[in-house]
Amino acid sequence: MKLLYVKICPFYKKHPDLYEPACKVGITGHPEVRLGVYQNSYSHLNHTATFDYVWAGDTRNINNIEKTLKTQLDMSIEKDGRGHSEWITGSIGMVLEQINDTIEGYRYNVTPIGEEISIDNLDKLNLGVDKT
Amino acid sequence: MSKTTGKVGAYNRQTEIKQFLKKFEKPFDMKDDAIDTRTMAENYPHGIIPLEDISQAIDIVLGPNKRPEVRTFDPELQGYLHFDWYLWDQLYLWPRFQRDVAPNHIFKIEGDWDDTCPIVPCAIRVTIDDVVYVFIWDGHHTVQNMKRQGYTKFPVWFLDVDKMIEDGVEVPEEFDDIVEFAVNKAGTNMVRINSRNKRKLSAYDEFMILLEVKDSATVSMNNILNATGYAPKRHPVEGGFTQIKSGQTIFEMTDDYGTKGKYFKRALAFQKRTWPMAPAELEVWRPMALLYKQCEIEGFTLDEQFDIELGEKLVELYGDPSSTQEALKELYYDALHEQGFTEPRIHDQWRVYDALISVYKNKVGRLDLPTAQCRF
Numbered sequence: 001m002k003l004l005y006v007k008i009c010p011f012y013k014k015h016p017d018l019y020e021p022a023c024k025v026g027i028t029g030h031p032e033v034r035l036g037v038y039q040n041s042y043s044h045l046n047h048t049a050t051f052d053y054v055w056a057g058d059t060r061n062i063n064n065i066e067k068t069l070k071t072q073l074d075m076s077i078e079k080d081g082r083g084h085s086e087w088i089t090g091s092i093g094m095v096l097e098q099i100n101d102t103i104e105g106y107r108y109n110v111t112p113i114g115e116e117i118s119i120d121n122l123d124k125l126n127l128g129v130d131k132t
Numbered sequence: 133m134s135k136t137t138g139k140v141g142a143y144n145r146q147t148e149i150k151q152f153l154k155k156f157e158k159p160f161d162m163k164d165d166a167i168d169t170r171t172m173a174e175n176y177p178h179g180i181i182p183l184e185d186i187s188q189a190i191d192i193v194l195g196p197n198k199r200p201e202v203r204t205f206d207p208e209l210q211g212y213l214h215f216d217w218y219l220w221d222q223l224y225l226w227p228r229f230q231r232d233v234a235p236n237h238i239f240k241i242e243g244d245w246d247d248t249c250p251i252v253p254c255a256i257r258v259t260i261d262d263v264v265y266v267f268i269w270d271g272h273h274t275v276q277n278m279k280r281q282g283y284t285k286f287p288v289w290f291l292d293v294d295k296m297i298e299d300g301v302e303v304p305e306e307f308d309d310i311v312e313f314a315v316n317k318a319g320t321n322m323v324r325i326n327s328r329n330k331r332k333l334s335a336y337d338e339f340m341i342l343l344e345v346k347d348s349a350t351v352s353m354n355n356i357l358n359a360t361g362y363a364p365k366r367h368p369v370e371g372g373f374t375q376i377k378s379g380q381t382i383f384e385m386t387d388d389y390g391t392k393g394k395y396f397k398r399a400l401a402f403q404k405r406t407w408p409m410a411p412a413e414l415e416v417w418r419p420m421a422l423l424y425k426q427c428e429i430e431g432f433t434l435d436e437q438f439d440i441e442l443g444e445k446l447v448e449l450y451g452d453p454s455s456t457q458e459a460l461k462e463l464y465y466d467a468l469h470e471q472g473f474t475e476p477r478i479h480d481q482w483r484v485y486d487a488l489i490s491v492y493k494n495k496v497g498r499l500d501l502p503t504a505q506c507r508f
Binding site for chain 2: 057058060061064065067068071072074089101102104105106107108109110
């Protein structure tokens with residue numbers, strides 16, 4: 001089992017009036033590790049690394065939907081510069097709409113989790129992952 | 133520019149591309165391997181694009197780090213390459229960089245000859261012992277065709293070595309004289325043009341050109357693509373069809389009446405109905421086309437319900453078309469390793485074909501289907 005996630009830029013999430021809308025679309029089979037990597041850049045006191053939208057599915061479907069989304073969102077994905085890759089600039093609503101349309105139109109076997117996922121509620125995913 | 137700092141950041145290609153595309157009503161793909169000029173053309177009267185706009189698009193895709201040093205150069209006045217018409221007895225071949233001449237290649241060109249088609253042969257021009265030699269280094273077959281076609285003058289794009297000598301162009305020390313240097317240039321350029329920097333015409337480009345010239349088979353295949361909701365594309369985007377060569381092969385399969393395209397069309401319609409947004413997936417539509425044909429040969433009737441129930445079952449079991457064909461191939465290989473086959477399939481199209489029959493028989497089973505070569 002793997003996850004497709006959308007992670008909204010924490011600055012924009014906190015102060016949409018001050019910052020540009022941007023998010024990352026990624027996949028992982030080890031959410032605890034990925035969340036840990038994101039958390040590395042921020043103090044837990046100010047920001048808890050979070051997947052804001054999550055879908056679960058088998059490895060094949062998740063890998064393929066990522067490939068499709070990267071193609072579709074190509075124009076919006078920043079590529080140049082270390083660490084820029086995967087950041088999508090533009091409306092979060094547009095990205096979510098694109099993902100939902102793609103799931104429907106390509107008939108991906110993925111299930112929306114329906115809530116934000118952080119290290120605090122990771123057990124809800126029931127992926128059998130080791131959180132330690 | 134950042135909202136908070138107001139600073140301009142490092143060059144970001146995607147941002148620059150987006151900015152550039154803002155001036156166009158119809159956006160188009162701008163990638164390293166292709167700027168989609170067909171779509172870009174829809175922004176211009178008569179679909180004709182100024183080269184300057186394409187040049188700007190290229191600069192943006194390549195970025196400032198790949199931009200050559202800015203200079204102005206008037207090749208007509210400052211360069212040594214010129215065009216002229218020559219008489220037959222002024223033209224020569226120097227086998228140092230043209231090792232042979234192929235009569236059968238000339239005959240091949242002749243079969244497709246048209247006076248509007250020849251490109252301008254390339255040469256070096258140099259005077260040796262008061263004789264002006266014009267050595268053809270590219271297009272020497274074409275120039276022979278021109279002769280056979282009765283041409284009285286021959287167009288030549290030539291490097292003027294005499295002028296280089298006159299101007300005292302410095303000869304690199306590895307060459308004995310400027311003629312050696314020019315020969316080296318001609319040989320290097322020949323490899324550059326004919327091999328190293330040759331961009332092969334892709335199947336997609338060939339298809340689109342044939343479509344423009346209204347080649348009947350291509351038009352017919354394209355009509356089928358359009359009728360089933362697909363369009364030929366270079367990249368696998370939504371509703372795109374990229375497998376041109378395989379498409380042509382399956383399109384050519386005829387029914388008992390000699391009609392082409394029947395199985396191709398139904399296979400694409402099956403995919404579109406099942407996965408409306410996805411680009412055409414080769415190892416889904418191709419084995420389906422083979423299945424439709426085999427059913428017809430063996431006398432099995434596949435009604436519309438067959439397409440619906442098989443499609444729904446595949447979605448339920450495997451999801452999108454890429455995952456589906458990967459899973460079907462995996463089913464085949466699992467069976468191969470577990471039970472073994474006396475005649476294993478050697479091509480994916482037949483592995484998926486066998487797996488499709490297996491899945492339908494085991495999971496739906498309403499209709500009889502041909503017997504798969506590898507059963508599981």
